[in-house]
Amino acid sequence: MNRQAFEWMCFLTLLTCFLLLNVVNAMTRQQLKNSGKLMKKSCIPKNDVTEEMVGSIEQGKFIEERNVMCYIACVYTMTQVVKNNKLSHEAVLKQVDMMFPADMRVAVKAMAEKCKDVSKKYKDICEASYWTAKCMYDADPANFVFQRLVMERQTWVFVMVLAFLANGCDALTKAQMKKSAAAFKKKCMAKENVSEDMIGDIEKGKFIEDKGVMCYIACIYQMANVVKNNKLSYEASIKQIDIMYPAELKEPAKKSVEACKDVSKKYKDLCEASYWTAKCIYEDDPKNFIFA
Known part of the structure; x- marks a missing residue:
């Protein structure tokens, strides 16, 4: 297994731990934040960006640079809200329903609804991801969540990975x-x-x-x-x-x-x-x- 695949499995494992410990689907805001660390770690070197460049996206720091745009696209791709090389509004809504805490769902869905057509202006997935993320932040900074969206569904792999890693x-x-x-x-x-x-x-x-x-x-x-x-x-x-x-x-x-x-x-x-x-x-x- 190469390093990227191993980090991806670790990301899945982290999410699984939260899900099993809570015995519920939704995660708290803090758990959403924690779940994105390995995903972030994977996308930073892949797109040759630094923590200074992408570490404050959630606080509204969007550097208009190609690598940052593709970093955001990488995160969205890993969270499975990219389908056929395009952002999927339906996939985002499914994510929100399955994994976001109840008190955030309406607000996040409202952001997604407001910004769902932004990506249609761009053929490039990096640009489409960047401007969509920025639109969502501008729409509701208090409820903007990034690097923390979780997988579209709890897959068999999620739970299996725990035993897989524990088994060496x-x-x-x-x-x-x-x-x-x-x-x-x-x-x-x-x-x-x-x-x-x-x-x-x-x-x-x-x-x-x-x-x-x-x-x-x-x-x-x-x-x-x-x-x-x-x-x-x-x-x-x-x-x-x-x-x-x-x-x-x-x-x-x-x-x-x-x-x-x-x-x-x-x-x-x-x-x-x-x-x-x-x-x-x-x-x-x-x-x-x-x-x-």
Whole structure:
């Protein structure tokens, strides 16, 4: 693992710690501030800027320089509010809903709404990011937050990374993977209104053909970051396996994903596509099937 990848995982780990300690989605303003330190550390050298140049952005110090602009774009990219090389207003709103403390959400959404069209004036993502950030600061300095937006969703990787680093940066064991997914199982059960009796034995091959169960499986896949543009992504699945699976499970898992990669193409509905893909993967290799 290269240094940049390691720092990215550390950033995810820090956010995970806050989330697990609070047992809630939202973070306090101070936790939002703390969560951005490693992200900031990664974007500073990447864009050849100094602390003096970018350290006071939150206080309204916007130096109109190319490197500073691209530093801001780097931060926005790492927080996943950049889609297809453009700032996404919808992604920003999702971030606010999921991670910001309740007392900040309305104010931050108002800033985002006021400045959502600024980026459309610029083809360059660095300029678009810089002027959008400046607009948001000017709109409400008291509630402006930077270098602290968090990931679009709590992903499977978030929780896994804790065990991953604690394990000496080696791949997780099967038991650790199962344990790490518990928080997401709880979240998806509540979201889709399914019971333990309905989804608790999926890993053992009990696939109840019910819409709620189907959407529960889709929810898990979304949180595992293997859904892109509302479709299951073969490439993202392989990447997750390479990063997190123990060595003895990587090849069997890849083989099953390969065998079932075309199943989802038969279904326009993500819930159905996820359900039948998971069932296919189980049937291909029950012994090595892992699911929350």
